[in-house]
Each structure stands twice: as C-alpha cells, then as structure tokens.
Amino acid sequence: MMDLFSDIDAAERDEIKVLRRELEEANRLYYVDNAPTMSDRDFDAKMHRLQDLENAHPEMDDPSSPTHHVGSDLGRQGFEQVAHRYPMLSLANSYSREEIEEWVRRLPSGVEIVAELKYDGLSISLWYEHGSLVRALTRGDGVRGDDVLRNIRTISSIPTKVAGLPEHYEIRGEILLPWERFEQLNRQREQNDEPLFANPRNAASGTLKLLDSEEVRRRGLTCYLYHIVGENLQGTTHYERLQQAREWGFPVSDAVRLCHSVDEVMEFIAYWDVERRTLPVATDGIVLKVNSIAQQQSLGYTAKTPRWAIAYKFPAEKQLTTLRRITYQVGRTGVVTPVANLDAVQLSGTMVQRATLHNEDFIRQLDIREGDRVWVEKGGEIIPKITGREGGEREGENVDEGYSFITHCPECGAELVRVEGEAAWRCPNDTACPPQLKGRLEHFVSRKAMDIDGLGAETIDLFFEKGLVRDIADIYALKRNDIAVLEGFGDKSAERILSGIEASKQVPWPRVLFALGIRMVGETTAVKIARRFRSIDELQWATHEQLTAVEDVGPQIAQNIVQYFLDERNLDVLIRLRAAGVQMENAEHEQEKMSDVLADKTIVISGTFQNHSRDEYKALIEQNGGRNSGSVSSKTSFILAGENMGPEKRKKAESLGVPLVSEDEFLNMLKA
Numbered sequence: 098m099m100d101l102f103s104d105i106d107a108a109e110r111d112e113i114k115v116l117r118r119e120l121e122e123a124n125r126l127y128y129v130d131n132a133p134t135m136s137d138r139d140f141d142a143k144m145h146r147l148q149d150l151e152n153a154h155p156e157m158d159d160p161s162s163p164t165h166h167v168g169s170d171l172g173r174q175g176f177e178q179v180a181h182r183y184p185m186l187s188l189a190n191s192y193s194r195e196e197i198e199e200w201v202r203r204l205p206s207g208v209e210i211v212a213e214l215k216y217d218g219l220s221i222s223l224w225y226e227h228g229s230l231v232r233a234l235t236r237g238d239g240v241r242g243d244d245v246l247r248n249i250r251t252i253s254s255i256p257t258k259v260a261g262l263p264e265h266y267e268i269r270g271e272i273l274l275p276w277e278r279f280e281q282l283n284r285q286r287e288q289n290d291e292p293l294f295a296n297p298r299n300a301a302s303g304t305l306k307l308l309d310s311e312e313v314r315r316r317g318l319t320c321y322l323y324h325i326v327g328e329n330l331q332g333t334t335h336y337e338r339l340q341q342a343r344e345w346g347f348p349v350s351d352a353v354r355l356c357h358s359v360d361e362v363m364e365f366i367a368y369w370d371v372e373r374r375t376l377p378v379a380t381d382g383i384v385l386k387v388n389s390i391a392q393q394q395s396l397g398y399t400a401k402t403p404r405w406a407i408a409y410k411f412p413a414e415k416q417l418t419t420l421r422r423i424t425y426q427v428g429r430t431g432v433v434t435p436v437a438n439l440d441a442v443q444l445s446g447t448m449v450q451r452a453t454l455h456n457e458d459f460i461r462q463l464d465i466r467e468g469d470r471v472w473v474e475k476g477g478e479i480i481p482k483i484t485g486r487e488g489g490e491r492e493g494e495n496v497d498e499g500y501s502f503i504t505h506c507p508e509c510g511a512e513l514v515r516v517e518g519e520a521a522w523r524c525p526n527d528t529a530c531p532p533q534l535k536g537r538l539e540h541f542v543s544r545k546a547m548d549i550d551g552l553g554a555e556t557i558d559l560f561f562e563k564g565l566v567r568d569i570a571d572i573y574a575l576k577r578n579d580i581a582v583l584e585g586f587g588d589k590s591a592e593r594i595l596s597g598i599e600a601s602k603q604v605p606w607p608r609v610l611f612a613l614g615i616r617m618v619g620e621t622t623a624v625k626i627a628r629r630f631r632s633i634d635e636l637q638w639a640t641h642e643q644l645t646a647v648e649d650v651g652p653q654i655a656q657n658i659v660q661y662f663l664d665e666r667n668l669d670v671l672i673r674l675r676a677a678g679v680q681m682e683n684a685e686h687e688q689e690k691m692s693d694v695l696a697d698k699t700i701v702i703s704g705t706f707q708n709h710s711r712d713e714y715k716a717l718i719e720q721n722g723g724r725n726s727g728s729v730s731s732k733t734s735f736i737l738a739g740e741n742m743g744p745e746k747r748k749k750a751e752s753l754g755v756p757l758v759s760e761d762e763f764l765n766m767l768k769a
C-alpha cells in the first residue's frame with residue numbers, strides 16, 4: 098500500500114509548484130482572457146494529480162492552491178461586484194459510464210435523477226425582487242460576481258418582470274452566443290484584423306464584458322436557465338421547479354429527462370451526443386442532478402462542487418482521415434511548423450482539411466507519416482489537432498523508414514537550425530527570408546502595434562511583393578505615387594494610407610517597442626520594459642542584469658534584446674525610424690520622476706479604486722521609485738488595497754503579515 102504521509106521529495110515539491118502555476122494560468126486564460134489553451138480533460142487530470150499530491154503531503158497544503166477555489170472571471174472594469182447569496186460552484190466532471198455508476202453508488206438507493214444538457218457558455222445568476230429583475234451576477238470567483246444587468250437586459254428571452262414569482266427569487270443558468278452569431282462575429286473580426294474567438298463560450302464571455310450594451314444587443318446573446326436557488330420555495334423536486342419556471346416564462350430547455358436508472362441516463366447521453374449537432378448553441382456534455390430537493394440538501398457540497406450533481410463531458414468529436422502530405426510553414430519569427438494536409442472531413446460543423454503538427458517531436462511521438470490514416474479532433478480550440486494514427490505497430494519495409502524533418506527552409510533555402518532545448522526548427526535567415534520579412538512588417542502595422550489605418554496584412558504583403566517595402570522603416574519612405582499607381586488603389590486610398598502612417602508617429606514608445614518585433618517581447622512585457630528604460634538609447638545600453646531585473650523579463654528575453662541591438666541592420670532601421678519622427682522615448686510628462694519615497698518597496702495592487710485607475714497607480718509607484726508586483730510574497734512591502742480586494746490576496750497577506758495600505762493612506766504617503 099502507498100505510504101499516505103510519506104516525506105515529500107524535491108521532485109514532488111517541484112511538481113506541486115508547477116501544477117499550481119499551470120492550473121492558475123489555465124484558469125486565468127479561461128476566465129479572464131477568454132482564450133483557453135488547456136483542454137478540460139488535461140485540466141481535470143492535472144487537478145487530480147495535484148489533489149493526490151496535496152492529500153499525500155498535508156504539510157504542502159496552501160489555502161491559495163487552485164484545489165481550494167474555482168477559477169475567477171472577476172476583474173472587469175465598469176461593473177459592480179456583488180456577493181452571491183449562495184456560492185456559485187462548479188461541477189465535478191465524469192467521462193464514462195463507470196464514473197457515472199460510481200457517483201450513483203454514493204447516492205441513496207432508488208434515487209431519481211434529472212438529466213439535462215450541459216450548455217457551454219458562462220453562468221449567470223438572476224435575482225428577482227417582487228417580480229422584477231434587479232441583478233444579474235456572473236460567477237466571478239464563486240463568492241462575488243460582477244453585476245452585468247444592463248447587458249443581460251439586451252437578451253429578449255429573459256423576462257424583466259414576472260407575475261406570480263415569490264418575493265425573492267433567484268434562478269441561475271447559462272449565457273450563450275448561438276453558433277450562427279459566433280461565426281458571423283468571427284467573420285467580421287477577421288475582416289477588421291482582430292483576434293478571433295476560439296469558441297462561442299469565449300465569444301459570449303467577451304461580449305458580456307463589453308461596456309457598450311448596444312453592441313451587446315447587436316451580437317445576439319441567448320440564455321437557458323436550469324437551477325433555482327433558495328429556501329422555502331414551492332416544489333419538492335428540481336424537476337417540478339424547472340416546469341414551474343418554464344410556466345412563468347423563463348427560458349428553460351425541453352431537453353430534460355427524469356431518469357430512474359443508469360441505463361436511462363446512458364440513453365439520454367447517446368441520443369444527445371448525436372442530436373446536439375443540430376442545436377443552435379454549443380453544448381459540451383450533460384448534467385445529472387438528484388431530483389429530490391430534500392435529498393440534495395442531505396447530500397450537500399464539497400468545497401467546490403455539489404455532491405448531488407455531476408457533469409458528464411462528451412468526448413471531443415473525432416474523425417479518421419488520410420494524411421496526404423506534410424507541408425511546412427515559416428512564421429514571422431522563422432519557426433518552421435509542420436502542417437498536415439488531409440482528405441477533407443466534416444468535424445463539429447466545419448470542413449477540416451489542415452491541422453497543425455506542432456513540431457518534429459510531436460510527429461515522432463505519434464509516429465505519423467504521409468499516407469497514414471489519422472484521427473483528427475476538434476476540442477475547444479479553433480485549430481483542429483491530430484491525436485493519433487490508426488493501426489498498431491508498423492510492419493515490413495515501413496518499420497525503419499522513420500520520419501525526418503526538412504533540413505532547409507522551404508521559402509528561402511537556408512539551412513534550418515534547432516536551438517538546444519527548443520522543440521522548434523527555425524530558419525536563421527531573418528534578414529532575407531520573405532515570410533519573416535513580411536511577418537515583421539505585418540506585425541509592425543497591426544492594431545495592437547502601430548495600428549496604421551489603411552495598412553492591413555494584405556496591403557503590406559502586396560507592397561512587399563511590389564518591392565515597395567522590405568523593412569519597417571521603408572514604410573515611412575512610401576510616396577503617394579508608389580501607392581496610387583497600384584491596381585485597386587487610387588489617390589484617395591494613397592492619401593488615407595499616408596495619413597495613417599503620419600498618425601503612427603504619435604504612437605507612444607511602449608507600443609513602438611512592441612511593434613519592433615523583438616523576439617518574445619509581447620505587449621505587456623514591452624510596457625514594463627519601457628517603464629524602466631524610458632528611451633531606445635537607454636534600452637540599447639541596458640545590461641543583461643538590468644534587463645532581467647524588470648518584471649516578466651527572464652534570461653531568454655534579455656538575451657533577445659541584447660542580441661537585437663548587436664545587429665547592425667536593426668540599428669540602421671532604428672536610425673531611419675527615429676529620423677522619420679517615430680516616438681523612441683517616453684513623452685515628457687510620462688518621464689517625470691516624482692520622488693524616491695517608494696525606493697526599495699515592492700508593492701502589490703489589489704481591488705478597485707476611487708481616485709485613479711490601477712494603471713495610473715502602477716505608474717505612480719514607478720515614478721516614485723517603487724516596484725510593482727503581481728503576487729503577494731514575503732518580499733512584498735505592502736498591498737495597495739482598494740475596494741473588493743481579492744479574498745485570496747487578503748488571506749495570503751494576513752498569513753505573511755504583509756500590511757494593507759488604503760488608497761488615501763497611499764496618496765498621503767506620496768504627498769509626504
């Protein structure tokens with residue numbers, strides 16, 4: 098038998114740390130950024146592993162571990178945060194009949210189970226007082242949510258007044274963006290060069306966060322309600338309460354079945370696993386709930402989930418098809434990505450013909466080659482993936498004939514290099530390889546970088562093909578006539594592009610730094626670097642140590658920056674950009690150093706504020722010699738605590754004895 102409380106070794110300690118970090122990051126990407134990267138299955142597997150490790154080593158338990166709290170979508174500006182009357186929990190997941198049977202075994206015998214569809218949107222809690230809708234709270238961190246009532250009011254199926262309701266009535270459900278609306282929205286975003294939403298759930302979540310309710314209305318959200326909360330309500334079963342809510346006019350789905358056996362549950366699952374493809378909204382499983390409210394109450398809750406309900410997740414849809422050819426794509430940074438070209442197959446409502454193969458190791462691990470029959474899957478992500486090969490061991494001639502990655506760049510012929518420790522092969526010819534040059538230009542003009550009106554990726558590609566631009570500084574040498582003579586362009590569009598270019602000279606230095614496209618220097622890192630190095634000249638002479646002292650800048654990024662300035666061709670581009678009038682330093686008012694009152698202080702900002710925005714406070718901290726940090730640790734000098742400070746941060750601060758400083762106290766400190 099396993100020794101339950103064995104001494105922890107260094108490897109396990111590291112594993113716990115890594116799992117916690119990965120799960121926190123996955124939660125953030127899912128709930129805050131609406132850009133998930135980890136599949137639910139991987140997330141659950143990691144969470145289980147972490148839970149096992151924590152159970153075996155109670156001394157490693159930490160109240161801020163992701164095993165103790167649900168992910169949080171809090172942090173939108175412009176919405177009031179309100180405490181939930183009852184915590185908003187999530188559901189335990191199951192993936193097989195066996196797991197469902199195991200759950201049923203823990204329930205009283207003869208229990209009735211309600212099976213419902215699991216809608217894949219974001220949860221909402223609606224409060225009705227005297228028959229009027231008064232609040233609409235997102236899940237938030239499960240304890241408090243954002244009141245998004247004004248956006249919820251745009252959903253016509255949600256009644257705002259209901260006759261006959263109890264005095265206080267709370268009903269919960271899911272906000273969804275129908276497939277059709279989702280595709281329409283993404284088409285529009287593609288045209289505007291905006292990042293696409295990976296799935297309708299993320300699109301719904303992004304939409305609900307918008308401050309402009311008219312735009313929310315245009316996007317066309319919809320809703321299903323499935324959970325009535327509170328005490329002393331009419332109806333002794335969940336099923337009755339759902340029927341009652343439907344009669345009152347709430348949008349309650351008809352896809353609900355009262356089951357008396359696991360067989361009936363499995364029938365419901367088998368039926369909907371196929372039929373759900375015809376539904377106008379996304380579903381990702383079914384939910385099983387104990388029907389009797391009295392039984393629900395006696396079963397109760399664990400820290401994160403009810404014991405009286407469980408989710409069953411549908412397996413990701415997958416198809417077998419033939420891998421015809423592996424081609425190779427060269428990206429902006431020279432990374433060469435292998436791409437699977439497949440016989441077209443229908444998958445989750447779309448035709449799939451290509452899928453990424455990531456890198457050489459991925460192809461080797463799955464042991465796939467041209468001509469193989471392969472499985473393609475589409476999970477929550479936008480890009481389909483290959484998950485395996487049909488058939489077992491290879492036989493005959495095929496056995497030794499391993500896969501080999503290309504050795505030369507398919508675009509420029511340069512010999513590829515693979516950096517020690519990296520999975521990717523890269524084309525080193527960054528000064529002449531066309532997709533790298535074009536990629537850098539496209540990045541420079543893109544919305545989050547210089548945002549040059551009239552110059553999208555396509556136009557830039559055309560200018561490149563015509564030999565008008567080769568590096569980013571060439572953009573500032575474009576002449577009206579160069580553009581106006583091109584097919585499809587005229588004086589008017591030339592004028593618009595030139596004035597867009599002119600306007601880009603006002604783009605502030607942090608964004609210019611991001612636009613330069615130094616490897617791994619993303620948008621937020623650029624801002625942090627530009628706060629510390631206030632001009633290109635300061636940055637050029639920064640040492641590796643000075644660079645790594647900046648938050649988020651690790652040795653690799655520091656190395657990339659140093660390398661960038663060692664390349665003569667980059668220096669030439671920078672000289673020409675500066676001569677053209679591009680901002681290469683912070684504007685006067687941004688540069689002002691105010692004092693050293695916060696010298697040597699590491700400060701964490703948490704909550705919402707009355708007098709300044711969080712970004713303004715961050716700037717104030719730096720202008721007064723302090724350092725910003727995102728997480729509370731023993732190195733934190735104090736927390737600048739606004740209203741509704743995060744409960745986890747508060748707990749952590751208390752346990753480490755880190756003082757909290759209010760907004761007023763902080764402003765007084767600066768005055769002093």
Ligand code: IVH
Pocket residue numbers: 186187188213214215216217218219220221270271323324384403406408
């Ligand atoms: S019941 C106490 N019923 O799935 C739990 N949830 O993964 C009450 N969801 O947070 C939730 N369809 O946002 C319930 N028919 C359904 C659902 C459903 C979708 C969502 C809900 C929940 C999440 C858990």
